[in-house]
Amino acid sequence: xxxxxxLHCHIEGxxxxxxxxxxxxxxxxxxxxxIRDGAYFWHDFTTFLSAYDRAASLFRTPEDYALLAETYLxxxxxxxxxxxxxxxSPDHAERAGLSAQAYTDSLGEGIMRxxxxxGIEARMIVTGVxxxxxxxxxxxxxFAARCGHPLVTGFGVAGDERVGHPRDFSRxxxxxxxxxxxxxxxxxxxxxxxxxxxxLDHTRPSRIGHGVRAIENPELVRRIAxxxxxxxxxxxxxxxxxxxxxxxxxxxxxxxxxxxxxxxxSDDPPHFxxxxxxxxxxxxxxxxxxxxxxxxxxxxxxxxxxxxxxxxGRLLSRLDAQEQPA
Ligand SMILES: Nc1ncnc2[nH]cnc12
Ligand SMILES: [Zn+2]
Numbered sequence: 001x002x003x004x005x006x007l008h009c010h011i012e013g014x015x016x017x018x019x020x021x022x023x024x025x026x027x028x029x030x031x032x033x034x035i036r037d038g039a040y041f042w043h044d045f046t047t048f049l050s051a052y053d054r055a056a057s058l059f060r061t062p063e064d065y066a067l068l069a070e071t072y073l074x075x076x077x078x079x080x081x082x083x084x085x086x087x088x089s090p091d092h093a094e095r096a097g098l099s100a101q102a103y104t105d106s107l108g109e110g111i112m113r114x115x116x117x118x119g120i121e122a123r124m125i126v127t128g129v130x131x132x133x134x135x136x137x138x139x140x141x142x143f144a145a146r147c148g149h150p151l152v153t154g155f156g157v158a159g160d161e162r163v164g165h166p167r168d169f170s171r172x173x174x175x176x177x178x179x180x181x182x183x184x185x186x187x188x189x190x191x192x193x194x195x196x197x198x199x200l201d202h203t204r205p206s207r208i209g210h211g212v213r214a215i216e217n218p219e220l221v222r223r224i225a226x227x228x229x230x231x232x233x234x235x236x237x238x239x240x241x242x243x244x245x246x247x248x249x250x251x252x253x254x255x256x257x258x259x260x261x262x263x264x265x266s267d268d269p270p271h272f273x274x275x276x277x278x279x280x281x282x283x284x285x286x287x288x289x290x291x292x293x294x295x296x297x298x299x300x301x302x303x304x305x306x307x308x309x310x311x312x313g314r315l316l317s318r319l320d321a322q323e324q325p326a
Pocket of ligand 1: 189
């Protein structure tokens, strides 16, 4: 099995419907508005985001979050992943009544449990939510900068790309860069190439969440390739959310052919009926990536990971060891 790595997954979006139903029973909440017959139920990006918010509201204690992170990472390790970064959202935790610090510490506890059980290495990317506004995003960046958690190594922005403009978040990203965090921003998913270009210009990320609609502007694709910006591509998410009509129209092969560095990610796995193994299988089946190409996707993820060089070295040699014929 090809060793894998995931850089783009929202921890609240990784909660299975079953876990949400358990939480709903625990807190006496009604989830019939967004879960039916054991599956998430929404019909577009806006109703997906509201299902996401409602699911997130059912994680209210440190143990809830530790269990969520531990469960997600153990499942990932079982799919052959040796490394994972996931997006955290202090805003969602605070809206559920938990402090950002307690939230982050308990997710960190889940990471340690999963690492003890499976060896998987994981880090957290604190994110601001675009449609919660610039002040909220700046607050998330300031929290990340002062939280001092050793497993928080990145800052990003997610949420509704149709709201606001990257220039609104340049101060938040300056705070995060100042603190030495890796920088990634969602762009080029529900807005076009101009949104990706603005994200590059105003937030200077080393990675872009999705970024796939950069394909609309060949100049921009060349810039991404030349600058070595890594695209956190989420193929199944893009099809299920209707960013592209089908895999035949997904630009991943063109982006790779143009020299862009890409990784494969599940984004919000149970919402899109996917997981990391499925993303790799889709890339093999629909984009013609053979085992060597899939392994180089994992290598790109490890090279682009927001992780210390010693850990990066250890992960890369695990990948290389798999390459040597037994
Ligand atoms: N695919 C996505 N795009 C933007 N924000 C998100 N939050 C969770 N999943 C997301
Ligand atoms: Zn995402």
